[in-house]
Amino acid sequence: MVYLTNNIKGESIIKKKNIFALVSLIILTTISSLQTQTVKADSQINNYIIQNKFQPASIEYHAGTFNVWQGYRNGVGKPEGVIVHETATPNVNAAQFVKSFDNNWPRLQTYVHAFVDDQRAINIHSTDYLVWGAGPSANSRYIQVELCRVNNRDAFARSLANDANYVARKLIQYNLPDIPHKTVLSHKETWPMFWETNHQDPDSYFAAWGYDMNQFHALISMYYNNLKNSGNVYGTKPTPAPQPNNDHVITVNNPKATYVPLVTFKADGTLEQVGNRALANNTPWFTDQSKTVNGVVYHRVATNEWVAETYKV
Numbered sequence: 001m002v003y004l005t006n007n008i009k010g011e012s013i014i015k016k017k018n019i020f021a022l023v024s025l026i027i028l029t030t031i032s033s034l035q036t037q038t039v040k041a042d043s044q045i046n047n048y049i050i051q052n053k054f055q056p057a058s059i060e061y062h063a064g065t066f067n068v069w070q071g072y073r074n075g076v077g078k079p080e081g082v083i084v085h086e087t088a089t090p091n092v093n094a095a096q097f098v099k100s101f102d103n104n105w106p107r108l109q110t111y112v113h114a115f116v117d118d119q120r121a122i123n124i125h126s127t128d129y130l131v132w133g134a135g136p137s138a139n140s141r142y143i144q145v146e147l148c149r150v151n152n153r154d155a156f157a158r159s160l161a162n163d164a165n166y167v168a169r170k171l172i173q174y175n176l177p178d179i180p181h182k183t184v185l186s187h188k189e190t191w192p193m194f195w196e197t198n199h200q201d202p203d204s205y206f207a208a209w210g211y212d213m214n215q216f217h218a219l220i221s222m223y224y225n226n227l228k229n230s231g232n233v234y235g236t237k238p239t240p241a242p243q244p245n246n247d248h249v250i251t252v253n254n255p256k257a258t259y260v261p262l263v264t265f266k267a268d269g270t271l272e273q274v275g276n277r278a279l280a281n282n283t284p285w286f287t288d289q290s291k292t293v294n295g296v297v298y299h300r301v302a303t304n305e306w307v308a309e310t311y312k313v
Contacts, residue, residue, distance in 0.1 A: 043215040049157050053234055056165030056223075057121050059114075060249070062286045063302035064124030065102040066111040066131065069276060073140040077128040079174055081183035082167045083138060083190065084216070085112065086147040086202035093117045094148050098124055105132075114166060117148035118158040121166045126280070127173070134187055135196030142185070143170050147202055156209050160219060165233055168223040178224040180217040189213075250299055251284045251313040262305045263298065274305055282313070 072078050087097060094115035102124070105111045112133045114123040125131055133144040147163050150156050167184055170176075176183050185193075187201045206212050226235040254260045259278035263271050271293065279285060279301070287299040290309075297309035 043211070043218065045153070045157050045160065045209065045211055046215055046219050048153075049161050049219065050222075050234070052157075054158050054161040056162045056233060057119060058284075059121045059123055059166060059169065060286060061123050061283050062098065063305065064098065064111070065303070066105055066125050068111075068132075069129050071128070072130050077174070079127060079143045079170075079176075080141045081143070081176060081179075081185065082170055083134050083142040083144045083185050083187055084147065084163065084167065084202055084213075085133065085144060085187045086205045087115075087149055088201060088205070090149045090151065092148060094120045094122050097146065097148060098122050112144040112146050114145045115148060116145060116159060116163045116166055118150050118155040118162065121162045123166075127170060128280075134190050135194055137194040137196055138190045145170075147205075149205060153209070156211075160211075160216065161233075164216065164219045164223050167220050168227055168233070171224055172227060178221050180214075180221070184217060184220055186213050248287055249284050250287055250307075251282065252279050252307055252311040253281045253313050254311055257281075260307060260311045262301070262307055264304045265293075265306070269293075277305070279307060279311075 072080070074080070089097075092100075094117040097115045101108075101111060101115075110133060111125065111131045113125050113127050113131055114121060116122075127143045130139050131144055132139055133146075134142070138144075145163065145166055147159060150159055168178070171178055171183060178184065181189060186203055187197065187199045188203045191197055191199070202216075203213060206216065223233040226233050229235060252260045259280060261278055262274040264274055266272055285299075285301045285307070287301055287307075289300040290297055291300075291306075292298070298306040299309065299312070300306050
């Protein structure tokens with residue numbers, strides 16, 4: 001869960017210091033010639049996910065309205081891990097949260113990289129740059145993802161699969177190791193580290209389902225190892241995941257550079273290149289409009305930011 005106050009921007013600092021220890025148990029076994037990783041944790045929910053082989057939703061990349069482009073403490077594109085949040089708000093899905101945050105972040109002074117529910121995983125700010133979700137120190141180090149609350153066991157299991165997939169893929173994207181409590185943390189764990197928040201998520205929400213962060217770490221670790229070894233979370237040939245709004249998602253790539261340029265249209269209809277932002281190569285983007293200018297088709301990926309058809313894969 002994110003705070004509503006920020007200072008760098010972050011959360012109000014908690015001066016009171018308590019000391020407690022967190023212990024995790026992640027047991028992985030290697031089986032088959034494919035080196036498939038299997039969870040061996042006492043988790044009925046993880047077993048339910050694995051037995052049903054829930055294919056995680058593909059990560060959707062939407063350009064949110066958060067216009068702060070600040071690198072992490074080690075630089076742009078250098079996060080040190082992922083913080084797992086949960087929204088603490090029932091019956092609000094990922095798309096609804098995205099809309100709310102895009103409309104209200106300037107007033108609330110808070111933003112995260114992604115929202116995940118039982119159907120979708122929506123990334124709304126480039127994970128190359130920090131967001132404002134867990135206090136100044138955590139913000140300067142970690143990618144931050146919010147898990148949406150659901151109201152039945154099956155939906156909870158599916159949301160965990162989507163969230164674990166998001167976390168595992170982000171670790172792999174930035175060549176980070178999977179180290180529970182170091183490169184993957186709950187929001188609650190940042191309290192004794194930095195003393196800047198006292199939130200309990202997602203631990204308190206997990207507990208309501210008989211689940212905990214140790215079990216979630218086990219699921220993330222299985223996905224992480226299987227993705228690295230076989231390209232699929234279950235260590236087998238992947239089954240194509242559902243792609244919401246396939247007709248409105250384009251993947252872009254610029255073979256001549258490490259990024260894909262964006263343009264904006266002025267009031268007089270002329271083009272101007274966006275100088276401070278671009279799209280990462282080989283990333284999918286939601287687009288809701290297209291138009292042709294001087295014989296070139298442009299697809300809208302943000303309010304007034306467009307990418308040329310020539311970069312479409």
